[in-house]
Structure formats: structure tokens, C-alpha cells
Amino acid sequence: MKVIVVGGGWAGCASAVSARKLGAQVTILERTDMILGTGLVGGIMRNNGRYTAELELSYLGGGELFNICKQCCKHDNINFPGHAHARLYNVGKIHGAVKNFLENMGIKIEFMSRAVKVHMENNRIIGVEDDKKFIYEGDVFIDCTGTAGPMENCSKYGNGCAMCIIRCPSFGGRKSIASLAGVKEYIAKRKNGQVGAMSGSCKLLKESLSTEIQEKLNKDGVCIVPIPQELVDDHLGVKACQQYALKEFKNNLIILDTGHAKLMAPYYNIEKLRKIPGFKNVKYEDPYAGSKGNSIRFIGMCPRDNYLKVLDVENLFCAGEKAGPLVGHTEAIVTGTLAGYNSVKYICGCSMLSFPRKLSIGDGIAFVNEEVKSEEGLSKKFTFSGSVYFERMKKLGLYSVDKNEIKDRVEGLSLLNILNSK
Numbered sequence: 001m002k003v004i005v006v007g008g009g010w011a012g013c014a015s016a017v018s019a020r021k022l023g024a025q026v027t028i029l030e031r032t033d034m035i036l037g038t039g040l041v042g043g044i045m046r047n048n049g050r051y052t053a054e055l056e057l058s059y060l061g062g063g064e065l066f067n068i069c070k071q072c073c074k075h076d077n078i079n080f081p082g083h084a085h086a087r088l089y090n091v092g093k094i095h096g097a098v099k100n101f102l103e104n105m106g107i108k109i110e111f112m113s114r115a116v117k118v119h120m121e122n123n124r125i126i127g128v129e130d131d132k133k134f135i136y137e138g139d140v141f142i143d144c145t146g147t148a149g150p151m152e153n154c155s156k157y158g159n160g161c162a163m164c165i166i167r168c169p170s171f172g173g174r175k176s177i178a179s180l181a182g183v184k185e186y187i188a189k190r191k192n193g194q195v196g197a198m199s200g201s202c203k204l205l206k207e208s209l210s211t212e213i214q215e216k217l218n219k220d221g222v223c224i225v226p227i228p229q230e231l232v233d234d235h236l237g238v239k240a241c242q243q244y245a246l247k248e249f250k251n252n253l254i255i256l257d258t259g260h261a262k263l264m265a266p267y268y269n270i271e272k273l274r275k276i277p278g279f280k281n282v283k284y285e286d287p288y289a290g291s292k293g294n295s296i297r298f299i300g301m302c303p304r305d306n307y308l309k310v311l312d313v314e315n316l317f318c319a320g321e322k323a324g325p326l327v328g329h330t331e332a333i334v335t336g337t338l339a340g341y342n343s344v345k346y347i348c349g350c351s352m353l354s355f356p357r358k359l360s361i362g363d364g365i366a367f368v369n370e371e372v373k374s375e376e377g378l379s380k381k382f383t384f385s386g387s388v389y390f391e392r393m394k395k396l397g398l399y400s401v402d403k404n405e406i407k408d409r410v411e412g413l414s415l416l417n418i419l420n421s422k
């Protein structure tokens with residue numbers, strides 16, 4: 001049983017773990033020299049409804065990657081505007097920890113292997129070819145290539161390449177397996193009709209900030225600095241992460257300590273930043289051209305069902321941002337885990353699993369799929385951590401931070417540890 005996962009972001013890693021636990025031989029193809037993709041510059045977990053989603057998946061038996069985030073945690077149970085009980089992982093530690101975990105499980109990771117072609121027999125993929133002309137044959141394939149970039153999209157729909165963590169000039173741009181297999185993908189729109197959305201945060205070198213800000217970050221994990229009116233740079237409308245598009249994020253610099261100083265703004269003119277108290281010597285860490293812009297995402301998502309099987313190709317699954325505008329690491333781990341599990345069930349001819357709508361993770365996956373069918377839905381982004389979907393979670397009574405209640409919900413559905421059952 002061979003599963004080939006293309007893309008080593010959080011979704012790819014979760015798919016690989018889940019498929020491997022069911023006994024499959026798993027290979028991840030990753031175009032860069034590191035796994036975790038945009039997760040290399042993220043870090044926020046467990047804020048708002050992500051807490052519930054994390055626990056639901058853990059009680060279903062899929063908690064391994066969340067445990068690694070806990071081990072690499074820099075701050076826990078912190079609050080910032082609109083967001084409660086967040087955990088921040090250390091972006092300097094997370095890569096090594098996840099890579100070691102995957103390798104110890106016997107998952108093969110092929111770095112600098114950019115998939116550029118698919119080999120098909122009728123409607124079935126038999127192999128994926130990378131840019132060095134190696135062909136990886138498999139029984140089933142999972143497209144976890146994300147939606148960020150490539151550079152043409154950042155130029156056409158954004159402010160040009162800002163030299164972000166995706167590193168297209170060095171490793172070649174993102175390439176979608178579904179689209180190579182002939183699937184017609186869909187794209188997200190902004191409210192003003194523009195295509196895609198811009199990534200919503202950047203990293204500053206913590207050491208380039210004033211001692212007071214560094215101390216506050218090290219102690220509390222959060223630092224909120226009011227912006228003098230004349231220096232406000234308002235980019236809320238372009239943000240991919242609508243859960244942070246609140247007025248507090250326009251009028252203040254909201255900085256979180258993820259090892260670096262995570263500035264909750266898509267980009268910010270560095271000349272203006274330098275005039276804000278505490279930022280005189282500020283330096284960008286990601287994207288390097290954070291004065292100018294950030295990556296464009298949510299272009300090229302796959303039509304799929306709630307098992308995360310891609311429609312119209314026999315043996316292709318998808319997860320993470322590829323599976324729809326469900327934004328975030330938690331969301332990528334949830335969909336990745338389901339896609340990995342179902343990919344193995346599919347090869348074995350067993351019935352596949354869709355998470356029940358009585359759980360937020362089941363409702364979230366199904367709801368996004370319904371929403372993207374309308375023009376209005378295509379202009380929204382969904383996440384357990386805020387905005388429209390968190391409101392829905394609260395309205396449906398799905399949001400909870402009570403561990404026993406969440407466990408009872410999973411147990412009541414007879415799904416406790418289901419993801420570990422072969």
C-alpha cells in the first residue's frame with residue numbers, strides 16, 4: 001500500500017502521519033528544503049474555536065502533531081484582541097521536532113522534489129514526476145500543495161514577490177497535482193472582486209525591537225503598541241485571515257512572541273514602522289520585503305467531497321488550503337489527518353469516514369464545501385478561530401473549552417480513537 005503525499009506543509013505532514021498509522025508506506029514530496037510550508041512562519045494554535053477543534057481531533061485519535069506543538073510551545077493560554085486561550089509554538093523549534101517525529105515513524109521525506117507532472121491511466125494517477133524526472137508510483141495520492149504563490153500570482157494579484165518563506169525563486173513555484181490531473185480548480189475572491197487574498201502577518205527580528213518590547217514579549221507573549229494616527233497603514237481589507245481583520249489590528253501594532261516577533265499585519269512600510277516608539281531599528285525576518293507586500297493565497301482549490309476525495313480523479317485526495325478556504329495550521333492538521341486516513345481506507349476498499357456535523361471539525365469541513373458554491377461564499381475565509389465560522393460554532397453550540405464535554409461528544413458518536421483503528 002503506497003501513499004504519495006505531495007507538499008510537506010502541516011496538511012501534508014498530518015496526512016502522512018495518519019496514513020502511516022494505518023500501515024501504509026508513505027512518501028512526502030516537498031519542493032523546498034524544509035517541511036511545514038507556511039507553518040514555518042506561523043505559530044498561533046488553540047485560539048478561540050481551534051481549541052475545540054484540536055481536542056475533537058485528539059479524542060478521535062489524531063492528536064500527535066498537536067502534542068509536538070505543545071512540546072515546542074513558547075507561550076500558552078494567552079489572550080489578544082478578539083482571541084482567547086491561544087498557544088504559540090516556537091517557529092525555531094517546530095521544524096526539527098516534526099521532521100524527527102515523521103522520520104521515526106518511517107515516513108520518507110523527499111526534499112527539493114517539486115512535482116511537475118502526473119502519469120495517468122484513464123482517470124487514475126499511477127505516478128507523480130518531479131523536476132529531476134524521478135517518478136514516484138503509488139496506489140493513492142494526496143494533494144497538499146497549498147495555495148500560496150507562485151510569483152506570477154503575487155505580481156498579478158498582490159504587490160509583487162516579497163521574498164517570503166515559500167521561496168519560489170530558489171525552489172520553483174507551487175504546482176498543483178489536481179490541476180496537473182485535469183481538475184478544474186476554483187479561486188477565492190476578495191469583497192471588491194479581486195482574486196485571492198494576502199497573507200496576514202509578518203515576522204520581525206525580536207532583537208531589532210526595543211528592550212521594553214522584547215521583555216514584554218518574553219514575559220507575556222503579547223505586546224500591543226498603539227499607532228500614532230498619522231502612521232496607520234491600513235491593510236485589513238486584503239487579509240487572508242479575516243479573524244484578525246478587527247479595528248484593534250489597524251490602530252495598534254499587535255505583536256506575538258513565536259520566537260520571532262509576529263506582527264499581525266500583512267505588510268507595513270518600514271519607514272513608518274521606524275517612527276513608532278520601540279521600532280527605531282526594526283528589521284524584517286519574513287517576508288524579507290515586508291515593507292512592500294506578502295504572499296497571495298487561495299488561488300487553486302479543489303472540488304472535493306467531505307471524505308476529502310477530489311472529484312473527477314479516482315485515487316486523489318486533498319487537504320489543507322487545497323481543500324478549500326479553511327485557514328490555519330489546526331485546520332490543515334484536521335483535514336490532513338482525515339485525508340490520510342481515508343486514502344488508506346480507499347485503497348483497502350473499506351468504507352471511508354466523514355467527520356459528523358455534531359463535531360465542529362465535521363461541520364467546518366462540510367460547511368466550507370457548501371459555502372464555496374456561491375459567489376458570496378467565495379469571498380469569505382473560514383477558520384475555527386474567528387470570523388464567520390467561529391460565530392457559527394458558537395451559534396450551533398459547538399464551541400467548548402470543556403475537555404470532558406468534548407470527549408463525551410466524541411464518545412457519544414462512538415468515534416473515540418477511531419483514527420487508530422486499522
Ligand SMILES: Cc1cc2nc3c(=O)[nH]c(=O)nc-3n(C[C@H](O)[C@H](O)[C@H](O)COP(=O)(O)OP(=O)(O)OC[C@H]3O[C@@H](n4cnc5c(N)ncnc54)[C@H](O)[C@@H]3O)c2cc1C
Pocket residue numbers: 006007008009010011012029030031032034035036037038039041042043044045113114115116144145146147148173174175176177199200201202295319320321322326327328329330332
Ligand atoms: C505568513 C503566514 C502566517 C501564518 N500564521 C498562522 C498562524 O499563526 N496560525 C495558523 O493557524 N495559521 C497561520 N497561517 C495559515 C496557515 O499557515 C495555513 O493555512 C496552513 O498552514 C496551510 O497548510 P497547507 O499544508 O495546506 O499549505 P502550505 O503551508 O502552503 O504547504 C504547502 C507545501 O506544499 C509544497 N509544494 C507546493 N507545490 C509543490 C509541488 N508541486 N511539489 C512538492 N511540494 C510542493 C510547498 O513547498 C509547501 O511546503 C499563516 C500563513 C502565512 C502565510
